[in-house]
Amino acid sequence: AQKITQTQPGMFVQEKEAVTLDCTYDTSDPSYGLFWYKQPSSGEMIFLIYQGSYDQQNATEGRYSLNFQKARKSANLVISASQLGDSAMYFCAMREGGTGGFKTIFGAGTRLFVKA
Amino acid sequence: DTGVSQDPRHKITKRGQNVTFRCDPISEHNRLYWYRQTLGQGPEFLTYFQNEAQLEKSRLLSDRFSAERPKGSFSTLEIQRTEQGDSAMYLCASSRDGGSNQPQHFGDGTRLSIL
Numbered sequence: 001a002q003k004i005t006q007t008q009p010g011m012f013v014q015e016k017e018a019v020t021l022d023c024t025y026d027t028s029d030p031s032y033g034l035f036w037y038k039q040p041s042s043g044e045m046i047f048l049i050y051q052g053s054y055d056q057q058n059a060t061e062g063r064y065s066l067n068f069q070k071a072r073k074s075a076n077l078v079i080s081a082s083q084l085g086d087s088a089m090y091f092c093a094m095r096e097g098g099t100g101g102f103k104t105i106f107g108a109g110t111r112l113f114v115k116a
Numbered sequence: 117d118t119g120v121s122q123d124p125r126h127k128i129t130k131r132g133q134n135v136t137f138r139c140d141p142i143s144e145h146n147r148l149y150w151y152r153q154t155l156g157q158g159p160e161f162l163t164y165f166q167n168e169a170q171l172e173k174s175r176l177l178s179d180r181f182s183a184e185r186p187k188g189s190f191s192t193l194e195i196q197r198t199e200q201g202d203s204a205m206y207l208c209a210s211s212r213d214g215g216s217n218q219p220q221h222f223g224d225g226t227r228l229s230i231l
Contacts, residue, residue: 045159
């Protein structure tokens with residue numbers, strides 16, 4: 001069965017520092033996609049970055065990068081040069097691409113606090 | 117790209133009443149999803165449409181819940197005989213066709229409060 005685990009309920013980081021948000025997953029489907037979303041206090045879910053199970057390189061999008069370790073089933077989000085506006089909830093999510101349908105499951109989230 | 121639109125943003129109703137929410141996806145997106153999010157949790161999948169066909173439903177979607185997407189464009193989610201436990205944020209998302217690499221784009225959600 002699909003499962004996403006985010007073990008850090010809250011994280012603090014100093015402005016301009018880098019921070020890593022942890023995510024582990026479980027699936028028996030060899031084809032899957034991993035996503036990170038940001039949810040500010042205003043409530044909207046903002047897509048940040050995607051990693052496919054067959055991608056050879058770690059995904060990067062601006063200040064966001066995904067540390068994908070397939071054997072460990074982990075997909076940690078790295079935010080470089082943190083900004084005050086990065087303070088939000090961050091969700092890791094997975095969708096199986098085989099016969100598992102198109103359901104996406106989300107982790108419980110990590111709340112990031114960026115300190116000035 | 118006008119984004120996913122949800123209406124209303126907030127709904128307050130008494131227990132036992134019926135409520136209906138609307139979602140307008142991004143126009144070129146064939147796939148539409150409904151999720152429920154309670155405080156401090158990630159979104160939980162409710163149901164998924166490919167065009168007008170409802171292809172997958174979660175066990176969370178009791179018989180009081182029904183979703184439609186009659187013309188493959190906007191969708192409605194109806195909750196009949198609302199209960200206290202239905203209080204949550206209801207999120208709609210849409211995505212393009214394709215494999216597991218297509219990100220979902222979310223609306224701002226409808227927050228339901230049951231008195």
